[in-house]
Amino acid sequence: MAHDLVIRSLRAVLPDGERPAAVAVRDGRIAAIEAHDAVLPAASEVDLGGTALLPGLVDTHVHINEPGRTEWEGFATATRAAASGGVTTLVDMPLNSLPPTVTPAALAAKRAAAEGACHVDVGFWGGAVPGNVAELRALHEQGVFGFKCFTSDSGVPEFPPLSPPEMEAAFREIASFGGLVIVHAEDPASLTVPTDGGYPAFLASRPPSSERRAVQSVIHLVEETGVRAHILHLSSADCVVPLAEAQAAGLPVTAETCPHYLTLSAEDVPGPGGTSFKCCPPIRDAANREQLWRGLAAGVIGCVVTDHSPCTPELKRGDFATAWGGVSSLQLGLPAVWTAARARGHDLRAVAHWMAEAPAALAAVPRKGRIAVGADADLVAFAADDAFTVDPAALRHRHPVTPYAGRTLTGVVQATWLRGTPTGDMPAGDAPAGGMPAGRLLSPRSETS
Structure with a gap:
């Protein structure tokens, strides 16, 4: 039987390593992985030569902000940027949209806003906030991938942090139905007000001890309640030891970090105007x-x-005491990390493990994040040795603000396929151009059926 598509690459990045291979696609899934020169009849074929073939990335930490703050970002712009950066699946955070995703009705509003607008597949996190413990099970049953909570101020009034008793109650409820909790972990008692608008004062106001104390509190609650917990955007390497000890003891606690923590440093931050950082x-x-790199390498x-x-450029103006905190990098994560990793x-x-396979495992989307028979044919052509200079005007998220502006990065995403369909312009002559929104809205149940 003929395949719909065959992609050949001398550098196919497979679960067991990198090698020449031909990947055959049928009905949106990977039907076969054969030798590079295997005869595989197909309606369409792409030969990448020495360009690497990666699994589509899975980004489980994206703030799309729609509905309610669509002027900050939206499903159409965020998912187009994702596809341009090799991300084929993302999970949207429950804030900073209005309403936040803390009730089934708010989840329905999210889905209504996203329907038909997404260029990649999209799932949703729910939120755990004061007063919504009774909503958590219903949100779980309606298909959120887990529940985000804060130990300190989130920055938006409609998504307040949990007090220690509220956090324990939420953890126990989430544990009762086998859910996952994801935690922004900074200890509020360790945070201070910056003494001025410069970066050194801002950095001093959020010391490494604030993360370590919050992470230790989460670990204690995991031990007490049995809930699965995941630490978000780990910045302080001081947390690696307590996390390693908890994992060695068999506690179900994991952690992530972000491209900006692995590739940038405080020494890189310009004066008070450098608020994109x-x-x-x-x-x-x-x-x-x-030290974060060592923690990542150790697993x-x-x-x-x-x-x-x-956010809007206006909210990034001012200094480090007043500007909105958030890094825009959805389109640049892969080349940024690859530049530093190599x-x-x-x-x-x-x-590929850190940015595709492991996030897919976290979100329990087994058909994502791997080039394997039976997996979705979410694939990326990546010119791993090509360099480029980041031009904000070429970015596809809503506002061209990024701390990577002007930096030279290595690795160019040349094409992205979502379930075997190109999401944008392909290499000349290889396949027709795509680009129409083809992303699906995901739930844990849909991904395991």
């Missing part, structure tokens, strides 16, 4: 960055996701 928790010094930190958190001796297989 502002995020919470903050980008720390270069020594801390190298204590399991995955790398963007925490794409955009400099430290890591290969494409490691990057």
Whole structure:
């Protein structure tokens, strides 16, 4: 039987390593993986030569902000940027949209806003906030992938943090139905008000101890309640040891970090006007960055996701005491991480694990994140040795603001396929151009059926 598509690459990044291969696609899934020169009848064929073939990335930490704050970002713009950056699946955070995704009605509003607008597949996190414990099971049954909560101020009034008793109640409820809780972990008692608008004062106001204390509190609650917990956007390498100890003890606690923590440093941040670098928790010094890399290499930190958190340019103006905190990098995460990873001796297989396979496992989407028979044919042509300079005007998220502006990165996404269908312009002459929104709205149930 003829396949719909065959893609050949001398650098196919498979679960067991990188090798020449031909990947055959039928009905949106990978039907076969054969030798590079295998005869595979197909309606269409793409020969990438030495361009790497990666699994589509899975980004489980994206703030799309629609509905309610669509002027910050929206499903159409965010998912087009994702596809341009090799991301084929993302999971949307329950804030900063209005309403936040803390009730089944709010989840329905999210889905209504996203329907027909997405260029990649999209799932949704729910939120755990004061007073909504009774809504958590219903949200779970309606298809959220887990529940985000804050230990400190979220930055928006409609998504307040949980107090310790509220957090324990939410953890126990989520544990009762086998759910996952994902935590923004900064201890509010350790945070202070910056003494001025510069980056050193902002950094000092959110010390490494704030993350470590919050992470230790989460670990304690995991031990007490049995809930599965995941630490979001780990910035402080001081947390690696307690996380490693908890994992060694068999506790179900995992962690992620982000491209900006692995590739940027406090020393890179320009003066008070460099607020594109502002995020919470903050980008720390270069020594801390190298310790994060060691934690990632050791497997204590399991995955790398963007925490794409955009806003309007007006909210990024001012100084580090007043500007909105969030880094926009959805389109640039893969080349940013690959540039830094290869400099430290890591290969494409490691990057694919951190940015595709491991996030897919976190969100329990088994057909995503791998080039394997039966998986969705979500694939990326990646010119791993090509360099480019980041031009904000070429970015496809809503506002061209990014701390990577002007930086030279290595690795160019040449094409992205979603279930075997191109999401944008393909290499000349190889296949017809795509680009119409073809993304699906996901739920854990739909991905395991």
